[in-house]
Amino acid sequence: MRTRKPMSKECVNKLKEHPYVAKATEWTVSFTSDFKKMAYNEYYNGKSMRQIFIDAGLDVEILGDKRLQNFRNKLLQKAEKDVDFEDRRINNYRKEAQSTEAQMAKRIRELEHRNAYLEQENEFLKKIQSVEKAYGKKAGGAK
Secondary structure, three states, rough: OOOOOOHHHHHHHHHOOOOOEEEEEEEEEEEEEEHHHHHHHHHHHOOOOOHHHHHHHOHHHOOOHHHHHHHHHHHHHHHHHHOOOOOOHHHOOOOOOOOHHHHHHHHHEEEEEEHHHHHHHHHHHHHHHHHHHHHHOOOOOOO
């Protein structure tokens, strides 16, 4: 079984200088969305992933066959899901921050819902009290 090896600092620095590399560490390499789009189009038109990387000026010996294969698989998965090729880890896409007005509107809806729930609960307790009063004992109590 082949174990994964980290890339040397020289290799990482060489990759970081490349315009198609968004981020590189000793364990991972992330590519720009432009490169991903270009790679997908060329792959779709019949070019091998290895040749795409070579034509882009990326050193396939540094990256290794496994990274090329994983890149191809992820690229095809994203294309199949019809998702853009942005790397959400780099841009840290999360739910957009809500404006103060949106936060206040949400809080008002939550409080209105809680208020309606508590009003129903009070009505229910009043009915239980009226039943207990009518029968002169606690409803559901021991006989």
